[in-house]
Amino acid sequence: MDLSLVAVFLGLGMLAALATGIWVAVALFAVALVAMVLLVSAPAGPVMAITVWGSANSWDLTALPMFIWMGEILFRSRLSEDMFAGLAPWMRNLPGRLLHVNILGCGIFAAVSGSSAATAATVGRMSLPELRSRGYDENMAIGTLAGSATLGLLIPPSIILIVFGAATEQSISRLFMAGVLPGALVCALFMGYVILWSMLNRSKMPPKEDPIPLRERIYATRRLFPVIAMIVGVIGSIYAGLASPTEAAAIGVVLSLILSWFSGTLTRKSFVDALLGATKTSCMIAFILAGAAFLTVAMGYTGIPRELAAWIGGMELTPLELLLALTVFFVVLGCFLDGISVVVLTTSVILPMVQQAGIDLIWFGIYLVLVVEMSQITPPVGFNLFVLQSMTGHNIFRVAKMALPFFFLMIVATALIVAFPQIVLWLPNTMMSN
Template sequence: MDLSLVALFLGLGMLAALATGLWVAVALFGVALAAMVLLVSAPTGAVLATTVWGASNSWDLTALPMFIWMGEILFRSKLSEDMFAGLAPWMRNLPGRLLHVNILGCGIFAAVSGSSAATTATIGKMSLPELVRRGYDERMAIGTLAGSGTLGLLIPPSIILIVYGAATEQSIARLFIAGVLPGAMLCALFMGYVVIWALLNPSKMPEKEPPVPFIERIKATRRLFPVIGLIAGVIGSIYAGLASPTEAAAIGVVLSLALSWSSGTLTRPNFIDALMGATRTSCMIAFILAGAAFMTVAMGFTGIPRELAGWIGSLGLSPIELLAALTLFFIVLGCFLDGISVVVLTTSVILPMVEQAGLDLIWFGIYLVLVVEMSQITPPVGFNLFVLQGMTGRNIFTVARMALPFFLLMIVAVALIVAVPGLALWLPQTMMSH
């Protein structure tokens, strides 16, 4: 059978399965099984068993449930309250004032959470009521939170970077280090936009509050020490070469339990809820990864990725043209699937052509996460939009309109890392060479 017809058959099968509301993992297994049984002479049962075992038996993936559990524990602590109190006094002189707390708060929480939805929910439940109470423009308050919440995908320890690293056999430590500068750049772009917006719209800003004495600011900053210590313990141990990502994740769980206990939020119900939440999320991701691994092997047997890479190569696209096409493809796909599903669904097909174009796979991982971040704030399946819809009661498309400027800033960020690959590669090359 012609491979283009095979690809069409499998693609339509996957779309039909997803359209019926079937779980992504079940859809992956179903389509891969159909391909193996109908199109390949290899023993399907043996391939399925060895592939699923190989995908599950990965030391790198051990970090995943630990980082998720750490985020679940902190989600139920007073961390967001402490961060708001510690950051707010320093932001009052900046144009945009406390709107910057949303951005910096999300950036800091992203460094101990790894999840976009958890970052948005944790910071939002504290900051949104406070900003609205103080008279800040609701559109900007929600928009900054929607955009900044996506930092949970990029700033390490990022769950999606662990998934990408496991799927592509890249170093998770290098991916984590590579995400630092792009994450800081995205924070700077968001804050720059808020500054410009505040200067152009002074009527939409509340009255200035009385200045906070310097000594009071210093006292308030002490409330940031626990989270800074947590970040230093987790990320610092990886960067210093003292711990692998998996060991750092275990350190993070211990430190977050200690932090929760010291703040009085480590109750029995909270502990059980955090453990069960982490178990559910980890099982979902592991199931998707196993399905994606089987799909990858099935695709390899049919020869589709190789032929597709050859076809793309015959078009004579430059790396920039290929990235432009992939960006559009990922944005459209992200409108209907969550970020992890986008990564695992596309990796096996995309990687051969990415390697053929001579793109660094560590750099491509950061590019991919940046593009997938956009899908968190695009309807109809933007997870951050769902979180904010639940918090504010606003229509999901209304929330999406509020987040639009930040979506456009993410496109600027993608253009910047394409133009200056060193933004993603300089830090891992420098730190890993010592």
């Protein structure tokens, strides 16, 4: 049978399985098993067993549950209150004022969480009531939070970068380093937009509050010290070469427990809830990765990725044209699947094309995460939209409309890293060469 027809049938089978509402991992296993049984002479059972064991037996993946646990602990602490109190005094004189607290607060929490949804929930439960009570425009308050929370996927330690690194056998340390400058770029674009919007819409801004003396602002900043210490301890240990991502994750868990204990939020219930939450999330991701690994092997046996890469190569697309097509593909796919599922579903098929086009895989990982970030604020399956819908009571499409300007700003960020790849590659190349 023509491999192109096989690929179409398998793709339709995957879509049909997902449309039934079954777990993504089960759909991956089912499609891979059908391909192995019907199209390949190799024994499906032993191949599946060996592949699943190999996908689970990865040292890099041990960092995943630790970082997730760290985020769960901090989610149950009073970190959001401390960040708001520490950042707000410094933002009052900037155009847009406290709207910037959403952006910077999400950037800071992303650096100790790794999760987009957790970032939205943690920062939003403190900032949205405060901004509402002070008379800030609700559309901008929710929009800045929806857009900025996606930084949880990009700024290290990013859970999705760990998944991408494990799936593609790329260095997680290098991926973490590569995410820093693009994360800062997205923050700068968001803050620039808020400044411009506030200057053009002065009537929608609340009256200016009394200025806070410099001494009081400095004193308020002390509440940021614990989270800054965590960032230095976790990310700094990786960049300095003192710890691997797994070791840094363990350091992060210890530091988060200490921070939670000192803040008075560490109780038996919060500890158990955080542990159970981390266990559920980690098992879900591990199950998806196992299914994706089996599908990758099954596709390798059928020869579909190789033929697809040759077909794409025969079209003689430039790297820019390929990236443009992939951007549209990932955004559409992200409308129906969460970010981790998008990464593990497409890796086996997309990677041969990307490698044939001569695209650096570290750079491609950051590009992929940026595009997946867009899908976090696109209906009908935008996880940040679900979080904010539950927090605000607004219709999910209304929340998506509020976040639309930030969707376009992420497109701008993606275009900038395509035009200037060193935004992504400079830091990992510099740090790893020293």
